[in-house]
Each structure stands twice: as structure tokens, then as C-alpha cells.
Amino acid sequence: MIxxxxxxxxxxxxxxSFVENVIGDYRQDEALGPAAVIGTGTLKGRAVTVISIDAKxxxxxxxxxxxxxxxxxxxxxxxxxxxxxxxADRDQPASKKRPLxxxxxxxxxxxxxxxxxxGMNKATGAYQLALxxxxxxxxxxxxxxxxxxxxxxxxxxxLQADHILSLSADFGTxxxxxxxxxxxxxxxxxxxxxxxxxxxxxxxxxxxDFFYRLGGIEEIVESIEDMPDAVSRHIDExxxxxxxxxxEKAGPWGRGSLxxxxxxxxxxxxxLEKMRAEFSKIEQDYM
Numbered sequence: 001m002i003x004x005x006x007x008x009x010x011x012x013x014x015x016x017s018f019v020e021n022v023i024g025d026y027r028q029d030e031a032l033g034p035a036a037v038i039g040t041g042t043l044k045g046r047a048v049t050v051i052s053i054d055a056k057x058x059x060x061x062x063x064x065x066x067x068x069x070x071x072x073x074x075x076x077x078x079x080x081x082x083x084x085x086x087x088a089d090r091d092q093p094a095s096k097k098r099p100l101x102x103x104x105x106x107x108x109x110x111x112x113x114x115x116x117x118x119g120m121n122k123a124t125g126a127y128q129l130a131l132x133x134x135x136x137x138x139x140x141x142x143x144x145x146x147x148x149x150x151x152x153x154x155x156x157x158x159l160q161a162d163h164i165l166s167l168s169a170d171f172g173t174x175x176x177x178x179x180x181x182x183x184x185x186x187x188x189x190x191x192x193x194x195x196x197x198x199x200x201x202x203x204x205x206x207x208x209d210f211f212y213r214l215g216g217i218e219e220i221v222e223s224i225e226d227m228p229d230a231v232s233r234h235i236d237e238x239x240x241x242x243x244x245x246x247x248e249k250a251g252p253w254g255r256g257s258l259x260x261x262x263x264x265x266x267x268x269x270x271x272l273e274k275m276r277a278e279f280s281k282i283e284q285d286y287m
Contacts, residue, residue, distance in 0.1 A: 001105065001171055001224065002147035003055040003068065005037060008103045012144065012227050013050065017041035023049060023081060024088030033077035034058070035065050043101065044232050049085040051078050051157070052103035055147075064112040070153045071110035075123035078157065082130035086137055094242055097138040099235045100131070104158045105147030124156040131160035135251055140238035142231050145208070145217075149175045151182075162241075162250040163218040163234045166208040171224075175216070176206045215259025 001008060009018050018041035021028035028038060037052040055068035065071035070078075082100060089098050109120055135141055143161035154175070158164060167173050180194045187194075198206060211217045221230045241247055248254060259265030 001167060001173075003105065004146065005052040005054050005068075005103050005105050006056075008105075008144070008146045008227070009037065009041070009050055009052055011224060012101065012103070012231055013041040013043055013048070014045065018050065023084040026080075026084040026088075028077065028080070033071065033073035033075075034060075035069065035071065036074035036077045038077060038081035040098075043099075043228060043235075046099070046232070046235070048099045048101050048235075049081060050101050050103065051081050053106050053157070055105060062110055062112065062115065064110040064115065068106045068148065069108060069110050070106050070124070070157060072115055072118065072120055072123040075109075075120075075127045075156060079123075079127040079130040082127070082134050085139065086130075086134055089139070094138040095239060097140070099140040099142060099238075100134060101231060102141065102143040102157060102161055104143050104145040104149045104154065106153040106157060107148045107150050109152045109156075124152060127156045128160050135160070135162060135247070138242050140235045140242070142234050142238070144221075144227060144231055145173055145175060146171070146227075147173060149173070151176065151178055159216075159252065162238045162247075162254075164216065164255075165219045165221055165227075165230055165234065166211070166217050167224070167227075168220050168222050169208050170222075173208050174206065175208055175211050180206070210264075213259070213262050213264035215255040215257070215262055215264060218255075218258070 018039055020037065020039040021030055023040055035054055035057045037054050040047060040049055053068045059065035059071055059073060062071045085098055085100060109124060131141055141161040143158040143164045145166035149158055180191055180198065183194055184191045208217055208220050212220055219230060221227055238250055241250055256265060256268055260269050
């Protein structure tokens with residue numbers, strides 16, 4: 001499914017329900033961020049907002065945006081889609097807040113000189129903040145990894161979701177916090193050593209199976225045909241958690257706890273307990 005973000009929309013949503021660049025009363029200019037795909041549709045009859053990547057599109061204004069790269073325009077376009085969803089459902093009860101479905105297939109952000117100078121971090125940060133606000137306001141956010149979920153692009157388009165799902169490694173999915181070649185360049189360790197560490201240490205790991213162990217992925221989806229049911233089921237789970245006042249069991253914080261349960265983040269709880277104990281000793285000094 002690498003490079004098939006638009007096809008994934010058609011597979012996950014109800015047939016012919018997707019309307020691109022329309023969210024509520026808002027109409028998005030088609031020329032903005034052509035590598036990002038936003039719009040609305042239905043999933044098993046339920047209205048959803050979809051945010052995806054078109055890896056076959058290029059942004060003529062930014063040559064670094066190609067093959068699924070998320071550029072500045074794309075990140076702002078995605079953020080706008082989230083805020084327009086929040087605005088459209090502002091008066092809806094929690095059980096009617098429209099879910100956001102993120103279809104993830106991206107190798108990274110646009111790292112050009114202009115982008116770094118003008119503020120690529122502001123664009124991706126705006127998108128992350130938008131997703132966090134959507135979650136806080138009761139909108140279930142589900143990310144479905146169909147191909148690549150790599151580095152800073154996955155940080156803004158995926159990791160802020162309530163639940164993250166991924167097609168299995170059989171479909172060529174690639175999930176990295178940072179590719180081993182980049183880690184080698186920074187740490188000055190050779191690729192062979194890091195590759196060996198990745199087999200036993202989830203900190204250096206890549207791939208859906210390792211991220212499942214870390215709690216970074218809630219579920220591995222074994223077939224393309226199962227994606228609609230899986231996404232819909234997880235939307236229901238988030239609605240339930242939100243209504244129970246247990247939203248902290250999802251999202252980034254919930255994935256930390258899940259990783260501990262699965263044995264992939266065994267030191268996390270110990271570190272948190274030690275930090276709380278240390279802070280309690282000096283807490284009165286800051287009250």
C-alpha cells in the first residue's frame with residue numbers, strides 16, 4: 001500500500017462517500033498543499049474527516065515535497081482540516097463529535113533550507129496541536145499506517161492519535177522514530193552494531209511488530225479488507241473511553257502504559273515513580 005493513500009481512502013470509507021476539500025461549510029483551495037488529501041466521508045454510515053497523503057503528488061512551489069513528504073503547506077492544510085472539523089461540530093454532544101481518520105504513509109518532512117528558515121517546525125507543530133485539541137474536545141482520532149511512518153512526519157501525522165493501527169509487515173510497512181542509517185550518523189556507531197541492537201532492544205527498533213511491543217501501535221491489521229472494521233471498532237472504543245472519563249487510557253500517555261503491559265517499556269514506570277519521589281521532596285519549595 002506504499003504510495004496508495006488515495007486508494008486507502010476508498011477502501012476504508014463507504015463506497016463513493018468521500019468528498020475532497022470539503023469540511024462542513026468550509027471549502028479548501030485545491031492548490032494548497034497538493035500532497036495532502038483532506039475531506040469528509042462516511043465509515044459504516046458515520047460521518048468522518050479524513051486526512052491522508054498523496055505520495056504521487058508533488059508541490060510545485062516546494063521541490064522537497066514529493067513521494068509522500070509532508071511539507072509546510074501540507075502540514076498547515078492538515079491543521080486547517082482538524083480545526084474546521086472542531087468548528088463544524090462545536091455544538092454537538094460528545095457522542096456526536098466527528099472522528100478523524102489519519103491515513104499514514106510518509107517518509108518524513110520537507111527538510112529544505114527555505115523550509116527550515118521559514119519555519120517547518122511551526123507548520124508541523126500547528127498540526128500536532130490541532131490534533132491534541134481535537135482529542136481534548138472529544139473527537140476520536142484514529143491513525144491507520146498503510147506504508148511508511150517515519151521520523152518527524154509520523155510525529156505530527158500519527159503519534160497524536162488516540163489509537164494507532166498498522167498493516168502488518170507483510171505489506172511492507174515501515175515504522176521508524178529514525179532510520180538506523182541516521183542514528184549511526186548521529187551516534188557514530190556503525191550500522192551493523194545498531195542493526196544487532198534493533199533485534200533485542202526496542203529503543204532502536206523499527207517495524208510494526210516492535211512498535212506493537214512498545215505500545216506505539218494498538219493493533220496490527222492483517223489484511224487490507226479488515227481496515228474498515230478495525231478503524232470503526234477503535235472509533236467506538238475511543239467514544240466509550242471519552243464517555244467514561246478515561247481518555248487518558250488512549251493517546252500518547254495511554255501508549256506508554258500499554259507498552260509497559262506488553263513488556264516493551266519496562267523501565268518507564270520505574271522512572272516515573274522515581275521522578276515523582278524526587279519531586280515530592282522539593283514540591284513545597286515551589287508551592
